[in-house]
Amino acid sequence: MNKISITQKLLVSYVVLVVIVAALSVTLILPGQIETMNKNLENTLSRLAYILAHDREVIESLEAGACSVNLLRRLDGISATTKSSMDYIVLADKNKVRIYHPDRNLIGKKFIGGDECEILSGNKEKIVTTHQGHPDFQKRAFHVVYDDDGEIIGFVMASTSTKSIELRKQDIVISAIGFLAISLTMGLLLAYGITQSIKRILLGYDPTTFAQMYLQREEILDKLNEGVIVVNEEQRIIYKNLPSQTYIKEEFLSKQSPIYPGAYDCFKWNITIPWSMIELEDKSFLVSMIPLKPLENLDAVMVILRNRTEFVKLTEQLTGSNHIIDALRANTHEFRNKLHIISGFLQVGDTKRAMEFISEEAMNKNGQNILRLIKDKTVAALLLGKANRAAEMNIDFELRRDSNLPEKNPFLTTKEIVLIIGNLIENSFEAMTLKNPRQVEFFIDSNPQGLTITVDDTGCGMTEQQIKKFYSGSYTTKGAGHGYGMKLIREVIDRRKGFLQIDSEPNAGTSITININCETFAQRTI
Numbered sequence: 001m002n003k004i005s006i007t008q009k010l011l012v013s014y015v016v017l018v019v020i021v022a023a024l025s026v027t028l029i030l031p032g033q034i035e036t037m038n039k040n041l042e043n044t045l046s047r048l049a050y051i052l053a054h055d056r057e058v059i060e061s062l063e064a065g066a067c068s069v070n071l072l073r074r075l076d077g078i079s080a081t082t083k084s085s086m087d088y089i090v091l092a093d094k095n096k097v098r099i100y101h102p103d104r105n106l107i108g109k110k111f112i113g114g115d116e117c118e119i120l121s122g123n124k125e126k127i128v129t130t131h132q133g134h135p136d137f138q139k140r141a142f143h144v145v146y147d148d149d150g151e152i153i154g155f156v157m158a159s160t161s162t163k164s165i166e167l168r169k170q171d172i173v174i175s176a177i178g179f180l181a182i183s184l185t186m187g188l189l190l191a192y193g194i195t196q197s198i199k200r201i202l203l204g205y206d207p208t209t210f211a212q213m214y215l216q217r218e219e220i221l222d223k224l225n226e227g228v229i230v231v232n233e234e235q236r237i238i239y240k241n242l243p244s245q246t247y248i249k250e251e252f253l254s255k256q257s258p259i260y261p262g263a264y265d266c267f268k269w270n271i272t273i274p275w276s277m278i279e280l281e282d283k284s285f286l287v288s289m290i291p292l293k294p295l296e297n298l299d300a301v302m303v304i305l306r307n308r309t310e311f312v313k314l315t316e317q318l319t320g321s322n323h324i325i326d327a328l329r330a331n332t333h334e335f336r337n338k339l340h341i342i343s344g345f346l347q348v349g350d351t352k353r354a355m356e357f358i359s360e361e362a363m364n365k366n367g368q369n370i371l372r373l374i375k376d377k378t379v380a381a382l383l384l385g386k387a388n389r390a391a392e393m394n395i396d397f398e399l400r401r402d403s404n405l406p407e408k409n410p411f412l413t414t415k416e417i418v419l420i421i422g423n424l425i426e427n428s429f430e431a432m433t434l435k436n437p438r439q440v441e442f443f444i445d446s447n448p449q450g451l452t453i454t455v456d457d458t459g460c461g462m463t464e465q466q467i468k469k470f471y472s473g474s475y476t477t478k479g480a481g482h483g484y485g486m487k488l489i490r491e492v493i494d495r496r497k498g499f500l501q502i503d504s505e506p507n508a509g510t511s512i513t514i515n516i517n518c519e520t521f522a523q524r525t526i
Contacts, residue, residue, distance in 0.1 A: 014191035015187055018187025018190075018191070019184060022180045022187075023180065025179075033176075034172060037169070037172060041139065041160065041168075044082075045159065045160065046126060046128060046158075048089070049141045052075075052091075052143070053143040053144065053145045053155070053156045058071065058091060059145060059146075059148075061100075062091065062093055062153045063147060067100045072100065075091075075100055079102050086160050087138070088102055088157070088158070088159045088160075089156070090111065090158075092111045092154055092155055092157070093153060094120060094153055095110075096110045096120070097110055097111075113131045115129040116142060116155060116157070119142045122144070124144075125143060125144050126141065126143045127141075127142050128141045128142075130162070138159040139162065140158075141157065142155055142156070221242075222241050222242035222243070227241065227303075227304070227306075228304055230292070230302050231300065231301055232299060233267055233300075258279065259278060259287060263303065267291070272288070272290050274288060283307070285305045286307075287303060288303075289302070289303050369401060370399050373403045373404055373405070374444070375406050376408075376417070377407075378418060382422060383442070386426075386442075387399075390440060393429060395432055396437070396440070397441075397442070398440070399442050402443070403444050404444070404445050409451055411446065411516040412451055412496065416492050419488055420453060421442070421453060421455070422485075423488070423489055424455040425440065426485070427455075428510070431510065436458045436459065436460075436507070436509070439457065440458075441456045441457075442455055443455075449517060450516055452514070452515050454511065454513045455512050456510070457509050460507060461504045461505050461506040461509055461510055462506065470486065471502065472490075496516050497516075499514070499515045500512070500513070501513040501515075
């Protein structure tokens with residue numbers, strides 16, 4: 001026997017609920033509607049009888065013992081226009097003789113029924129009765145008619161047949177049944193829609209299966225080394241896994257938090273914020289933010305945090321090594337090309353040209369300057385590689401002749417220098433355009449007062465907003481997923497209490513200067 005799913009249970013329960021509510025509504029409302037219909041009908045009949053009983057022409061006709069032609073037309077018109085709520089109007093004198101009836105054959109004949117006696121006796125001015133009339137049972141409203149002296153001269157009766165009343169009751173019952181049918185139909189459709197919506201939300205899974213999957217997900221997320229936090233648009237945490245609970249407080253998304261700007265952009269622009277470095281609770285983290293869109297509107301952002309300490313160390317090593325490797329690769333490629341040229345001259349027997357080419361390379365002033373001015377061999381190798389890479393990219397790369405870097409300096413390690421100049425020069429290469437002269441000038445100077453590094457280029461330049469992002473270490477020209485080099489540079493400058501100066505103009509170029517001087521710049525920050 002197949003087990004009934006929860007969606008089927010919901011469907012049946014909802015339909016039963018709708019039927020019960022509709023049935024109770026009809027049961028409770030229907031008698032009241034019928035009672036209201038009866039009262040309204042009695043009021044309508046009594047009001048009409050009252051109006052006619054005080055009509056001057058009616059009074060004069062009763063005094064004369066016959067209806068005038070004008071009154072006949074008026075009463076016929078009233079009978080025609082009130083047919084939906086009234087069937088008969090009767091005028092009779094104090095002797096019960098009819099002077100008006102819709103059926104002209106009954107005019108002049110006595111009123112039958114006996115319920116008019118109480119009116120003519122003067123006990124009441126008006127009454128409502130249900131009595132046999134002509135030709136059927138009727139609900140009757142009587143009103144006595146007085147002459148100017150206050151004497152009873154007759155009465156007015158307005159009535160409707162019980163058949164008409166029953167037809168009205170049937171209309172009310174049919175309307176109630178229609179309401180019940182419509183409610184049931186809408187209930188079925190709504191219940192079906194809800195169950196289908198639940199199916200879509202649960203991706204076709206039974207809730208028990210979904211609960212099991214949720215517990216499994218919790219177990220998996222709690223085993224991660226990374227902190228996973230989900231926040232809504234009100235910047236409130238709606239989920240956090242176990243690792244994040246150990247170092248994240250509820251107010252970590254306040255406007256003063258370094259995470260807030262990224263989370264705000266993530267919500268506003270529906271973009272993924274790539275890995276960035278921040279300080280939280282006296283700890284360093286790598287943070288990435290991803291917008292979550294389960295429905296039409298963005299309603300949550302997932303924040304992933306990684307402990308940055310070990311990651312930064314590894315990144316610094318890899319970044320420095322990569323620059324050196326790139327430099328060696330560029331040097332190797334350049335030397336291989338030159339060897340091919342020399343080999344070609346020798347193969348064709350043009351030894352003179354080969355010797356001239358060798359002499360020209362030996363006289364390469366840029367390379368000689370690098371080797372003469374830069375005593376740190378690792379940095380020199382890097383600059384030679386960048387010079388060769390610049391040549392391949394048709395960029396005029398030059399080391400300023402007043403540069404100086406000893407083999408050892410007290411301000412930065414070789415690894416830190418490689419990290420800084422490798423990223424700055426590479427950024428300048430990336431900023432080159434075809435419109436401007438493609439030039440990059442590099443300067444480095446180490447003396448007892450401090451260490452200065454400057455990179456000038458004629459690239460695309462930066463706007464004020466881009467410069468602000470550059471200062472914060474969050475700017476890159478390479479798109480999402482890049483920009484780590486500037487963050488590492490920023491960290492080195494912070495750690496060494498250095499100074500960063502950027503001068504740039506869009507479409508004109510950029511000049512970046514880094515100064516490390518423990519005495520002069522100890523109190524300065526970026």
